[in-house]
Amino acid sequence: MQSIEEFRASTRAWLEENCPPSMRTAMQEDEVVWGGRNSSFKNPDSKLWLERMAGKGWTTPTWPQEYGGGGLNKEENLVLLQELQRIGARQALNSFGISMLGPVLLEYGTHEQKAEHIPKILRGEIRWCQGYSEPGSGSDLASLSTKAVLDGDHYVLNGAKVWTSYADKADWIFCLVRTDFEAAKHSGISFILFDMQTQGVSTRPIRLISGSSPFCETFFDDVRVPARNLVGTLNDGWTIAKRLLQHERTMISGFGLSDKASGRSLDASSVEGQAMQARGDTGRLSDPVLRDDIARYKIDAEAFAFTSQRSMEEAKLNKGPNATSSMLKNYGCELNKRRYELLLQALGTQGLGWASVQHEDFSVEQLRVTREWLRSKGNSIEGGTAEIQLNVIAKRVLGLPDMPMLTTKKGS
Amino acid sequence: MSMVLNEDQSMLQQSARDFCQANAPVSELRRIRDSQDPDGFSRELWQQMVALGWAGMTIPEQFGGFGFGYGGLEVVLEETGRNLVPSPLVATVLLCATAVNLGGSQAHKSALLPRIAAGELLMALALEETAFHQPTRIACSAQRREAGFVLNGQKTFVLDGHIADKLIVVARTSGARDDRDGISLFVVDRDAQGLSISRSQMVDSRNAANVRLHDVHVGADALLGELDKGDELLERTLDVARIGIAAEMLGSAQEVFDRIIDYLKQREQFGVLIGAFQGLQHRAATMYSELELCRSVVRRAFAELDGAQEDVPALASVAKAKLSEVLGLISNEGVQMHGGIGMTDEFDIGFYLKRARVVQALLGDAAFHRDRYASLNGF
Ligand SMILES: Cc1cc2nc3c(=O)[nH]c(=O)nc-3n(C[C@H](O)[C@H](O)[C@H](O)COP(=O)(O)OP(=O)(O)OC[C@H]3O[C@@H](n4cnc5c(N)ncnc54)[C@H](O)[C@@H]3O)c2cc1C
Numbered sequence: 001m002q003s004i005e006e007f008r009a010s011t012r013a014w015l016e017e018n019c020p021p022s023m024r025t026a027m028q029e030d031e032v033v034w035g036g037r038n039s040s041f042k043n044p045d046s047k048l049w050l051e052r053m054a055g056k057g058w059t060t061p062t063w064p065q066e067y068g069g070g071g072l073n074k075e076e077n078l079v080l081l082q083e084l085q086r087i088g089a090r091q092a093l094n095s096f097g098i099s100m101l102g103p104v105l106l107e108y109g110t111h112e113q114k115a116e117h118i119p120k121i122l123r124g125e126i127r128w129c130q131g132y133s134e135p136g137s138g139s140d141l142a143s144l145s146t147k148a149v150l151d152g153d154h155y156v157l158n159g160a161k162v163w164t165s166y167a168d169k170a171d172w173i174f175c176l177v178r179t180d181f182e183a184a185k186h187s188g189i190s191f192i193l194f195d196m197q198t199q200g201v202s203t204r205p206i207r208l209i210s211g212s213s214p215f216c217e218t219f220f221d222d223v224r225v226p227a228r229n230l231v232g233t234l235n236d237g238w239t240i241a242k243r244l245l246q247h248e249r250t251m252i253s254g255f256g257l258s259d260k261a262s263g264r265s266l267d268a269s270s271v272e273g274q275a276m277q278a279r280g281d282t283g284r285l286s287d288p289v290l291r292d293d294i295a296r297y298k299i300d301a302e303a304f305a306f307t308s309q310r311s312m313e314e315a316k317l318n319k320g321p322n323a324t325s326s327m328l329k330n331y332g333c334e335l336n337k338r339r340y341e342l343l344l345q346a347l348g349t350q351g352l353g354w355a356s357v358q359h360e361d362f363s364v365e366q367l368r369v370t371r372e373w374l375r376s377k378g379n380s381i382e383g384g385t386a387e388i389q390l391n392v393i394a395k396r397v398l399g400l401p402d403m404p405m406l407t408t409k410k411g412s
Numbered sequence: 413m414s415m416v417l418n419e420d421q422s423m424l425q426q427s428a429r430d431f432c433q434a435n436a437p438v439s440e441l442r443r444i445r446d447s448q449d450p451d452g453f454s455r456e457l458w459q460q461m462v463a464l465g466w467a468g469m470t471i472p473e474q475f476g477g478f479g480f481g482y483g484g485l486e487v488v489l490e491e492t493g494r495n496l497v498p499s500p501l502v503a504t505v506l507l508c509a510t511a512v513n514l515g516g517s518q519a520h521k522s523a524l525l526p527r528i529a530a531g532e533l534l535m536a537l538a539l540e541e542t543a544f545h546q547p548t549r550i551a552c553s554a555q556r557r558e559a560g561f562v563l564n565g566q567k568t569f570v571l572d573g574h575i576a577d578k579l580i581v582v583a584r585t586s587g588a589r590d591d592r593d594g595i596s597l598f599v600v601d602r603d604a605q606g607l608s609i610s611r612s613q614m615v616d617s618r619n620a621a622n623v624r625l626h627d628v629h630v631g632a633d634a635l636l637g638e639l640d641k642g643d644e645l646l647e648r649t650l651d652v653a654r655i656g657i658a659a660e661m662l663g664s665a666q667e668v669f670d671r672i673i674d675y676l677k678q679r680e681q682f683g684v685l686i687g688a689f690q691g692l693q694h695r696a697a698t699m700y701s702e703l704e705l706c707r708s709v710v711r712r713a714f715a716e717l718d719g720a721q722e723d724v725p726a727l728a729s730v731a732k733a734k735l736s737e738v739l740g741l742i743s744n745e746g747v748q749m750h751g752g753i754g755m756t757d758e759f760d761i762g763f764y765l766k767r768a769r770v771v772q773a774l775l776g777d778a779a780f781h782r783d784r785y786a787s788l789n790g791f
Contacts, residue, residue: 272791285791294791295782299730306708310415317416327701393700394693398673403688 007076011083018052020045023090029368033093035124037171046090050124053092060098060122063106067118074316096165097121097128099251101174104244108191108232117172117193129196130248131161131175131218132241138163139388141176142185142238146220148177148192150227155179155192157200157223165382167203167216170196174244180235191237194225210374211354245384249329252383255376256304256332271297271339275346290345297338304331327397330389333379340373413715415708417487420480425487429494431464436497438760444498445617451575452611452619453498459531467505468529471513476526482652482717486659486710493663496767498618500534503572506656507649508535508580511597515637515645520599524578536576538567538623539646545776547582547646548590552625554583554598561585561635563598563606563628571774573621574611577602581625585640595643597636604628616767651728654775655713658731661771662703662710665739668746668764669699675750692749699745702738709734726788733781736772743768 002010022045031043033050041047053059056070061077063069072080102121105114120126137144146159157177167173172195180188196203200223205213232240272294276285285291311324344351351369353362362370380386394400417425436457444452461467469484471477478484485505492499509528512520527533541551552565563583573579579600587594600607606628611621637645673696676687686692713727743765747754754761772778 272786272789276791283790285786291786291791292779292782295786295789296733298789299733299782299785300705302730303705303709303734306415306712307705310708310711313415324704327697327704331701331705387694390694390697391690393697394687394690398693398696398700400673400676400687400693400696401685403690404684 004075004079008079008083011080012086014056015083015087015089018049019087019089020049023049023092024088025090026088027090031090033091033124034127034166034169035093035095035097036127036169037125038169039124039127046092049090050092054123057122059093059124060102063102063118063122067106067114068122069118093122093124095121095124095127096130096170097126100130100244100248101128103247104191104240105231107243108240112228113193113231126171127166127169129164129167129170129173129218131164131167131173133161133163135160135162139385141241142189144176144178144189146175146177147181148179148190148225150179151224153227154224155227155230157192157194157220157225159220161218161220163206163215163382164203164218165215167196167218168205172196173201173218174231176237176241179237183235186238188235189237189241190234191231191240192225193229193231194223198223198225200224208375209377210371212371212375246325248383249325249389252379253308253325253328253332255379256301256328256335257308271342271346274343278347278350290342293345294342297335297342301335301339304328304335307331326384326389326392329383330380330386330393333386336379337376340369340376343369344373413712413719415711415715417711418483421483421487424484425491427464428466428488428491431460432491432495432497435460436492436495438496438763441496441498441617441763442760452617453500453575457497458499461499461501462529462531466501467509467531470505471509471525471529475513475521476529478529482655482714485656486714489656489659490663490666490710493660494667496664496763500572500575502653502657502660503536503576503619504528504534506653507537507571508578510652511537511580511636511645511649512599514648515597515642517633519633520636524599533578534572534576535578535580536570536572536621537649538570538573538579538581540569541565541567543568545773545780546590547650548592548595548643550582550584550595551589552581552583554581554585554596554630556585557629560629560631561598563600563625563630565625567623567625568612570609570621570623572619573609573623575619576609579607579623580636581623582642582646587640592643594640595646596639597642597645598630598634599636600625600628600630600634604630614770616770617763618767618770647725650775651724652717654728654732654781655710655717655724657771657774658706658713658728658735659710661735661739661768662706664764664767664771665703665706665735665742668742668761669703671761672696672699672742672746672749679751686749695745695749699738699742702741706735706738726785729776729781729785729788732776733778733785736778736781739768740772740778 022043031046033046057065057068058070058080061070061072061080065071098121102118105117132141134144134146146157146161148155148157172193175192175194176189177192178188179190200221202219203216205216207213272285275290275294279286308328311328347366347369350362350366353367353370356362356367395402465478466488468477469480470482473479489501492501509525512524524533539547542549552563552567554561554563563581565583579602581598581600583596583598584594585596602609606626608624609621614620676692676696677685679686709731713731716723716727746761747765750761753759
């Protein structure tokens with residue numbers, strides 16, 4: 001058995017040799033690798049880096065080796081993360097398969113399902129999307145009405161999903177469907193997987209306030225899905241759905257860590273750095289109100305980073321509060337929103353451009369801030385709204401009572 | 413560095429919790445207030461705390477302490493904060509023992525620290541001169557006279573001033589009023605000629621005093637640390653105390669929060685428990701989240717005190733700013749969510765509100781520390 005220090009040494013050596021130099025620079029937005037059948041790599045190094053990392057199982061370091069994962073324990077995983085951080089390595093692969101579906105498939109899937117999907121997820125061969133929300137079922141997700149009816153060894157799906165991120169780019173979908181129409185609303189849902197190329201699936205992109213169209217309306221019209229693609233127990237999909245949401249929230253809470261919060265030196269990319277640069281200040285930010293607001297934000301960001309760390313340590317000792325994911329999700333999203341509001345204030349009207357007509361109107365960076373500011377508003381909506389997270393904390397963590405009239409109605 | 417308490421700390425926490433609940437619940441503070449106790453704290457209780465080792469926790473073994481480190485005091489202060497226990501822990505242990513330990517000569521240390529650890533000596537730091545925390549705004553003067561110094565000036569908001577056997581007086585030995593340079597610290601006996609101490613009655617029923625120094629003569633050996641360079645020693649001392657106070661504030665905030673949640677599960681209006689109202693649920697969830705952040709901040713700051721130490725100044729400001737804000741919020745909600753009963757003197761919540769404001773102001777409020785944090789971070 002390798003000691004942890006040997007593991008560190010061999011990891012460092014491997015990374016030195018295998019991480020291409022361009023993969024040790026800050027990620028460019030258009031070079032993020034999402035994987036999938038139609039992947040294109042703007043930078044050929046991204047492809048190389050993905051193949052090498054996937055080859056080691058290190059796109060999913062803690063997943064079992066049996067399915068192609070890295071098989072690392074928590075300590076080794078930490079070392080790997082530290083070593084990746086040390087050289088500023090980019091994330092080789094970013095996907096819903098990794099952050100959401102994989103973990104629940106490993107927990108609830110059959111051996112056949114894992115063997116079929118896990119390797120393709122971690123090699124970035126198949127890109128997944130999430131079919132949860134429907135036009136009539138957002139926060140009240142369990143009221144969903146997309147139907148799946150058994151017909152021989154297939155389910156036949158009819159209905160519509162909405163806000164399906166990257167549905168037009170994804171290869172497969174993990175989807176919540178109603179399989180029992182008589183049961184109480186939480187008890188008739190199943191969790192099912194299918195190929196987006198199946199006949200009867202169609203998507204229509206929706207344009208966001210930020211100008212891009214990352215999500216879609218998704219329609220199912222007599223879509224036939226093999227019954228073996230149902231994950232877990234029939235009609236018990238809600239259990240899996242909630243578990244997956246916890247993984248999603250943990251991922252989203254990472255948004256709150258976007259500022260290098262505990263960096264003590266003034267960094268030009270930080271909010272305060274930008275504010276000072278835009279005003280030509282040295283030594284001290286001249287706007288006292290903005291200075292105070294930024295200090296408040298940074299203090300909270302530090303406190304949040306410490307809390308994420310503590311929550312990880314507590315999870316290891318298994319004494320973390322069970323709904324920390326909701327707290328972290330909510331706080332992290334609010335922090336990220338605050339960060340962008342402060343960035344706009346930092347930049348003044350230079351943060352309010354939409355496009356550069358004359359070349360030098362707005363810098364690429366400035367335009368990016370404006371678009372990301374708009375995008376950040378979705379942080380407290382996606383993955384369950386801020387209000388829903390607060391409900392979860394109030395009820396699951398604090399044990400506060402339900403309002404009597406809100407108890408589950410049968411069949412609704 | 414770990415963000416969770418170790419086993420020793422957890423044991424200590426439990427024993428501190430049991431001790432405070434059994435011997436010093438809020439009713440003890442109420443008793444002291446209502447009986448107009450001349451000391452403003454219970455000497456008997458303090459001796460019991462001394463016996464538990466609390467006074468000597470951070471004092472090195474060679475000077476009669478236990479060298480447990482600050483992580484021990486962390487959990488103790490959280491419990492005294494939960495119960496609003498009036499004790500010399502802040503003035504004598506957090507402030508004065510720290511200053512002596514960090515800046516004192518061998519002679520100071522061996523004369524003072526063992527007696528503090530043994531519960532034989534109470535001390536107070538005479539720092540503030542205005543209604544605001546401004547550690548360099550020092551007009552109180554110490555002029556060289558013969559072999560020693562003569563002190564003149566006045567001090568306010570001196571915690572435990574009227575019960576202290578000795579004071580550490582922050583005085584100006586050179587420079588102008590707001591200069592960093594030219595500040596020096598002196599150890600002065602309570603019965604020194606020309607020193608007068610009068611107790612002030614604060615809203616939190618805890619101890620503070622006004623101190624006047626009129627031609628107070630002290631020997632050269634009264635100087636604590638370096639002449640004119642007291643600012644640095646003072647800042648290091650204050651940072652330790654700020655972090656300590658943050659732990660106390662965490663305990664108070666947690667206690668008020670727990671009481672709120674209990675009440676939300678017990679009080680009925682409109683035929684339902686008031687905890688079912690979403691207007692209250694979301695505010696409770698928000699407080700919970702803020703408290704979790706506070707806990708992390710306090711833990712992180714204490715880990716730094718017992719560890720690398722280089723980030724202590726910024727973390728002290730993070731802790732004091734964050735805890736001041738959150739305790740402010742929770743102490744207000746404590747009254748509001750209890751309705752009319754929260755306004756009554758008979759009910760304990762008011763004690764927490766009153767203590768909150770004093771401890772928020774103590775050694776710098778949230779605005780002071782945001783400003784300091786910004787400066788420390790170069791903006
Ligand atoms: C950027 C983005 C990406 C997304 N990606 C996906 C995806 O890939 N797949 C997917 O399935 N979904 C996705 N969503 C959808 C998202 O999960 C829903 O938008 C979200 O759950 C809210 O549902 P809704 O939009 O129907 O709002 P509603 O539920 O109608 O909410 C409207 C308002 O009412 C409030 N509200 C609702 N119920 C309560 C309550 N009980 N108490 C208090 N307030 C309440 C909400 O907080 C909100 O403020 C995405 C959303 C966004 C913004």
